[in-house]
Amino acid sequence: MNTNITEKDGKYFVSLEGELDTAHALEVEQAMQPLHELSGKDITIDCAHLDYIASSGLRILLALLKSAKSKGNKVVLKNLNDEIKEVFKMTGFIDLFDIE
Amino acid sequence: MGKVKNNTSQNASKRVSIAILITAAALMLLISGIQQNYARKQIRNNLERNAEMELIIKAIDVRHSIEDVSLALRNRSWEFEQFLPYPDSLFAVTRRIVEQNPNFAGCCIAMVPNYYPEKGRLFEPYTLRRGEVIETYQLASEEHDYSKNKNFILAAENGSSLWSEPYHDEEDLDVMLITYAFPIYDAYGDMAAIVGVDLSTEWIGELLNARHMFPSSYNLLLSGEGRLICSPNGEKKHKDVDQIMVLINDSTAKHTISASGRITVISFDDWEDHAKGSVYYYTPKSINPWSIAVINYDDEVFAPLIKMRWKNLLLTLAGLLILAFIIQRSAKNLTKLQRANLEREHIDSELNIARKIQMEMLPKSEETALRDDCFVVGSLDPAKMVGGDLYDHFIRDEKLFFCIGDVSGKGIPAALVMAVTHTLFRSISAHESNPARIMQALNETACQRNEQNMFVTMFIGVLDLPTGRLRYCDAGHDKPFVIGEETKQLPAKPHLPLGVMDNMVYTIQETVLRSGESLFLYTDGLTEAMNESHEQFGLKRVEKGLRDCIGKESNTSENLIRTMTNRVNAFVDGAEQSDDLTLLAIHYTPQEKPLIFCETLTLINKVSEITKLNAFVKSATAALNMETGLANQIKLAVEEAVTNVIDYAYPNGTEGNINITIEADESRIRFILTDSGAEFDPTRVSNADTTLTVDERPIGGLGVFLVRNLMDSINYERVDGKNILRMEKRYS
Numbered sequence: 001m002n003t004n005i006t007e008k009d010g011k012y013f014v015s016l017e018g019e020l021d022t023a024h025a026l027e028v029e030q031a032m033q034p035l036h037e038l039s040g041k042d043i044t045i046d047c048a049h050l051d052y053i054a055s056s057g058l059r060i061l062l063a064l065l066k067s068a069k070s071k072g073n074k075v076v077l078k079n080l081n082d083e084i085k086e087v088f089k090m091t092g093f094i095d096l097f098d099i100e
Numbered sequence: 101m102g103k104v105k106n107n108t109s110q111n112a113s114k115r116v117s118i119a120i121l122i123t124a125a126a127l128m129l130l131i132s133g134i135q136q137n138y139a140r141k142q143i144r145n146n147l148e149r150n151a152e153m154e155l156i157i158k159a160i161d162v163r164h165s166i167e168d169v170s171l172a173l174r175n176r177s178w179e180f181e182q183f184l185p186y187p188d189s190l191f192a193v194t195r196r197i198v199e200q201n202p203n204f205a206g207c208c209i210a211m212v213p214n215y216y217p218e219k220g221r222l223f224e225p226y227t228l229r230r231g232e233v234i235e236t237y238q239l240a241s242e243e244h245d246y247s248k249n250k251n252f253i254l255a256a257e258n259g260s261s262l263w264s265e266p267y268h269d270e271e272d273l274d275v276m277l278i279t280y281a282f283p284i285y286d287a288y289g290d291m292a293a294i295v296g297v298d299l300s301t302e303w304i305g306e307l308l309n310a311r312h313m314f315p316s317s318y319n320l321l322l323s324g325e326g327r328l329i330c331s332p333n334g335e336k337k338h339k340d341v342d343q344i345m346v347l348i349n350d351s352t353a354k355h356t357i358s359a360s361g362r363i364t365v366i367s368f369d370d371w372e373d374h375a376k377g378s379v380y381y382y383t384p385k386s387i388n389p390w391s392i393a394v395i396n397y398d399d400e401v402f403a404p405l406i407k408m409r410w411k412n413l414l415l416t417l418a419g420l421l422i423l424a425f426i427i428q429r430s431a432k433n434l435t436k437l438q439r440a441n442l443e444r445e446h447i448d449s450e451l452n453i454a455r456k457i458q459m460e461m462l463p464k465s466e467e468t469a470l471r472d473d474c475f476v477v478g479s480l481d482p483a484k485m486v487g488g489d490l491y492d493h494f495i496r497d498e499k500l501f502f503c504i505g506d507v508s509g510k511g512i513p514a515a516l517v518m519a520v521t522h523t524l525f526r527s528i529s530a531h532e533s534n535p536a537r538i539m540q541a542l543n544e545t546a547c548q549r550n551e552q553n554m555f556v557t558m559f560i561g562v563l564d565l566p567t568g569r570l571r572y573c574d575a576g577h578d579k580p581f582v583i584g585e586e587t588k589q590l591p592a593k594p595h596l597p598l599g600v601m602d603n604m605v606y607t608i609q610e611t612v613l614r615s616g617e618s619l620f621l622y623t624d625g626l627t628e629a630m631n632e633s634h635e636q637f638g639l640k641r642v643e644k645g646l647r648d649c650i651g652k653e654s655n656t657s658e659n660l661i662r663t664m665t666n667r668v669n670a671f672v673d674g675a676e677q678s679d680d681l682t683l684l685a686i687h688y689t690p691q692e693k694p695l696i697f698c699e700t701l702t703l704i705n706k707v708s709e710i711t712k713l714n715a716f717v718k719s720a721t722a723a724l725n726m727e728t729g730l731a732n733q734i735k736l737a738v739e740e741a742v743t744n745v746i747d748y749a750y751p752n753g754t755e756g757n758i759n760i761t762i763e764a765d766e767s768r769i770r771f772i773l774t775d776s777g778a779e780f781d782p783t784r785v786s787n788a789d790t791t792l793t794v795d796e797r798p799i800g801g802l803g804v805f806l807v808r809n810l811m812d813s814i815n816y817e818r819v820d821g822k823n824i825l826r827m828e829k830r831y832s
Binding site (some may be wrong): 092 | 482711732788
């Protein structure tokens with residue numbers, strides 16, 4: 001499970017690769033912790049290489065969305081695969097995030 | 101609508117009332133009219149007879165009176181005869197006669213012409229009463245030639261006495277006179293003179309009118325020529341008398357009075373004062389040729405009738421009033437009755453709706469018909485439109501929840517309690533799988549505000565479909581039967597019915613149903629069903645009916661219900677159903693299919709173990725050739741379930757095992773998670789609300805939600821201090 005965070009033109013890009021299961025949730029959560037401190041920066045998370053996500057992964061995304069929203073930042077998810085999109089639909093997350 | 105209808109019905113009844121009243125009034129008037137007419141005829145007939153009698157009697161009275169006069173006069177003939185030789189003494193004789201009798205107006209002795217040659221041809225000593233003065237003189241002269249007088253000639257020729265026609269007194273025109281004339285003879289036996297005595301008729305009038313049938317009636321005496329001899333005194337009478345005389349003389353001209361020999365009646369009207377009346381006149385032999393008449397006035401004759409008519413009218417009015425009152429009352433009652441009928445119809449239709457609602461509350465067998473491991477059939481036959489029995493069954497998380505209950509009493513109150521109990525059963529068992537706890541919750545609600553002291557006997561069972569484990573709790577209900585190799589009642593701890601005691605503790609009991617076994621539940625409407633001779637169907641017959649179903653491969657739910665229904669109906673044989681009858685049958689047939697995959701993995705309660713788990717699940721789904729999407733869904737569900745156990749089963753810092761067994765037959769894959777941690781039933785966790793906004797949305801709480809949504813079924817059991825969670829998914 002890899003979590004790459006890059007900054008470009010004052011915007012942050014996160015690339016998640018691999019399977020975000022419960023075993024890897026803590027690791028991803030820690031990697032993304034700095035993003036919670038950002039202010040006035042939108043975050044785009046690229047899920048093109050994310051194969052799987054468990055509810056622990058959904059928690060991390062929801063927590064990030066909550067802290068970004070409280071500062072007026074946007075969180076955009078893109079390139080969700082169909083299975084993950086299905087999980088998003090099932091859980092109602094699809095309505096919470098901006099999805100490209 | 102109702103109001104308009106009411107008004108028209110009220111108007112209709114008013115119209116009917118008025119019609120009845122008018123008809124009754126017309127009938128009453130007609131009857132009283134006929135009666136009056138008949139009575140009038142009767143009175144008239146009676147009056148005619150009475151008048152005839154009266155006239156005959158009065159005629160006899162008159163005859164006697166005038167005979168008295170004539171006899172008295174004739175007896176005094178000697179007085180006249182004695183003085184014949186002394187013509188001048190005859191003046192004194194006439195004077196004495198008049199003086200002695202106040203009824204005599206005058207007396208004359210008309211000598212046969214030339215009887216006293218010295219007195220000339222005519223000689224007539226005469227005494228006249230002129231008021232108080234009595235004058236005596238010689239009346240005859242050439243101008244007053246008595247020998248040409250009709251009466252003189254008659255009396256002289258016949259030598260007999262006679263009564264003259266009445267005539268007016270020359271002095272007093274109001275006084276009518278008649279003259280009695282009789283011959284007297286001298287010593288040689290020759291006729292010497294005709295004595296005439298003038299009588300006022302007043303005394304005869306008084307005699308006639310001394311007594312009357314009616315106050316205004318009066319009698320008249322008429323001469324043979326139809327002239328009035330005497331009439332009663334009084335101005336009023338006189339006025340009518342003239343008219344009556346005209347009437348009588350008119351009628352006399354047509355029918356001879358004497359010839360008829362019978363009473364003649366002439367009715368008259370249009371006179372003042374006494375508008376109508378009748379004259380009855382008659383010529384009795386006793387006074388022939390005189391006639392006697394009586395005049396009666398209708399208002400007096402028919403006075404009793406008129407009085408009766410008023411009384412009748414008053415009575416009729418009173419009768420009509422009473423009738424009107426009765427009609428109004430009965431119309432009111434009728435309206436009330438109609439209204440009550442309408443209300444009853446209304447209630448009936450509402451009851452019908454209530455019945456439909458109640459029946460719709462009952463579960464459908466189709467729900468379990470889709471499954472191959474159990475089949476449930478129920479039947480409810482309320483004694484009235486609605487009933488107080490209930491049964492329910494549904495499947496949640498691979499458990500069959502079922503109950504049967506009987507609310508004390510019948511009808512609407514019982515139905516209301518039944519509906520509440522039914523609803524509560526559903527809502528409580530949506531998140532509670534322990535029948536004793538469900539019972540407990542039902543009891544608490546039932547005890548609140550139970551002022552009507554309604555109670556409910558109830559049996560609740562939860563059948564774990566994968567294992568056949570049956571957990572149940574009985575609250576005073578009839579014990580169900582288990583029908584298998586043998587047929588016996590389930591042992592049940594005696595608990596009080598619901599609604600009796602709010603701190604009652606209900607405890608759970610457990611047994612295992614084997615494949616092919618059935619459960620049969622019923623209410624006391626079955627065992628207490630009565631036939632015409634008040635015998636009860638009884639438990640023995642129930643048991644026999646169930647036993648008869650064994651061994652014929654027919655102990656299916658439908659067959660059990662059908663057999664029992666037929667038997668109880670045959671037993672009751674048309675007797676009135678006294679209680680609601682409810683039956684519920686559950687046939688349990690879990691399908692054991694050969695496993696093509698079975699592996700077990702043991703993990704410890706650490707998050708890092710998830711990697712092992714996922715690899716284990718992946719290998720299984722790969723072995724079963726599942727497509728990636730489905731495989732990932734299954735992996736996610738299992739990971740969530742296991743994560744839950746890692747998070748909650750064991751206290752922080754303690755290590756514990758989690759066993760994961762994966763079983764699969766050719767169509768289904770099953771995961772069985774077993775741990776020895778604290779009791780945790782994930783099926784009781786309520787679903788996450790996926791409609792909340794970012795801010796409202798809690799972090800977490802999605803695990804069980806995902807498991808439920810990704811798997812076909814989940815099923816939790818706590819057995820021997822272990823949590824056992826089963827999850828199943830069809831994969832081909």
